[in-house]
Amino acid sequence: xxxxxxxxxxxxxxxxETRFKIFKNIFTGGYACSIDxxxxxxxxxxxxxxxxxxxxxxxxxxxxxxxxxxxxxDAKIITMTKSKNKIYIEPNIETMKEIAECFAVLxxxxxxxxxxQYDNTK
Amino acid sequence: xxxxxxxxxxxxxxxxETRFKIFKNIFTGGYACSIDxxxxxxxxxxxxxxxxxxxxxxxxxxxxxxxxxxxxxDAKIITMTKSKNKIYIEPNIETMKEIAECFAVLxxxxxxxxxxQYDNTK
DNA sequence: CTTTTTATTAGCAAATAAGCTAAATAGCTT
DNA sequence: AAGCTATTTAGCTTATTTGCTAATAAAAAG
Numbered sequence: 001x002x003x004x005x006x007x008x009x010x011x012x013x014x015x016x017e018t019r020f021k022i023f024k025n026i027f028t029g030g031y032a033c034s035i036d037x038x039x040x041x042x043x044x045x046x047x048x049x050x051x052x053x054x055x056x057x058x059x060x061x062x063x064x065x066x067x068x069x070x071x072x073x074d075a076k077i078i079t080m081t082k083s084k085n086k087i088y089i090e091p092n093i094e095t096m097k098e099i100a101e102c103f104a105v106l107x108x109x110x111x112x113x114x115x116x117q118y119d120n121t122k
Numbered sequence: 123x124x125x126x127x128x129x130x131x132x133x134x135x136x137x138x139e140t141r142f143k144i145f146k147n148i149f150t151g152g153y154a155c156s157i158d159x160x161x162x163x164x165x166x167x168x169x170x171x172x173x174x175x176x177x178x179x180x181x182x183x184x185x186x187x188x189x190x191x192x193x194x195x196d197a198k199i200i201t202m203t204k205s206k207n208k209i210y211i212e213p214n215i216e217t218m219k220e221i222a223e224c225f226a227v228l229x230x231x232x233x234x235x236x237x238x239q240y241d242n243t244k
Numbered sequence: 245c246t247t248t249t250t251a252t253t254a255g256c257a258a259a260t261a262a263g264c265t266a267a268a269t270a271g272c273t274t
Numbered sequence: 275a276a277g278c279t280a281t282t283t284a285g286c287t288t289a290t291t292t293g294c295t296a297a298t299a300a301a302a303a304g
Binding site: 004007008009010011012013014015016017020027091093096097099100103104106107110111 | 126129130131132133134135136137138139142149213215218219221222225226228229232233
């Protein structure tokens with residue numbers, strides 16, 4: 001379960017152009033998104049999701065992309081799994097499900113006129 | 123329709139602790155959320171949504187809260203409507219619906235194994 | 245065992261963000 | 275018009291963020 005701090009970290013991570021593009025790239029890029037070698041869709045731009053492969057799509061130095069990926073990982077938006085000398089990057093869909101649920105509840109409750117006691121932890 | 127830039131602005135706005143709390147306060151606080159004088163729920167912390175009323179719940183100077191509110195407004199997360207010499211603040215539920223929809227689609231498509239062509243505009 | 249590949253860490257500079265106080269603006273209310 | 279009330283703007287300081295290059299680490303390949 002994501003607490004308020006977690007959510008703020010997620011929004012902060014997505015509130016930067018470079019990280020948002022990396023996020024989109026990872027979630028919609030059709031990469032081979034796993035060390036289990038799921039096959040990518042061939043029409044799509046990339047073949048793998050190690051740090052270097054992601055960085056190739058951006059005009060920034062590798063350490064810069066590495067740091068952005070770390071921030072996405074710290075926000076639990078992606079996972080990074082080391083295997084041999086590469087790091088495999090995958091979407092963390094669980095986090096996205098929780099965020100999706102938060103907004104769904106917000107909108108739903110608003111439409112129903114539900115009013116909450118303000119809670120500084122969620 | 124929110125484009126990529128709009129979304130980044132929304133996430134940036136929500137990715138700050140003070141603004142996130144203001145956002146939660148406005149969306150879940152049960153204020154009298156309109157110049158039409160919708161009645162607030164009496165159990166709830168606040169009675170109105172002018173800038174000063176919001177600021178009372180935070181340990182920051184008024185201009186600081188004012189600037190945060192402007193950022194939430196610029197991100198289309200809230201609306202600010204001037205009436206006489208007060209500004210009435212309301213949730214912009216349309217924006218939240220769009221964001222909710224984005225995450226719902228992301229999660230849904232992921233579960234269905236849908237793969238997109240990377241699109242740098244959405 | 246040296247080189248290459250993959251990725252991170254360290255340290256720096258420039259830009260941006262977040263807070264403050266003081267001053268300005270705009271509309272009431274006497 | 276003088277003085278409130280509500281809000282924003284301006285200008286400043288400090289902290290954080292975002293980029294870079296150089297150096298380091300760890301595993302793979304020759």
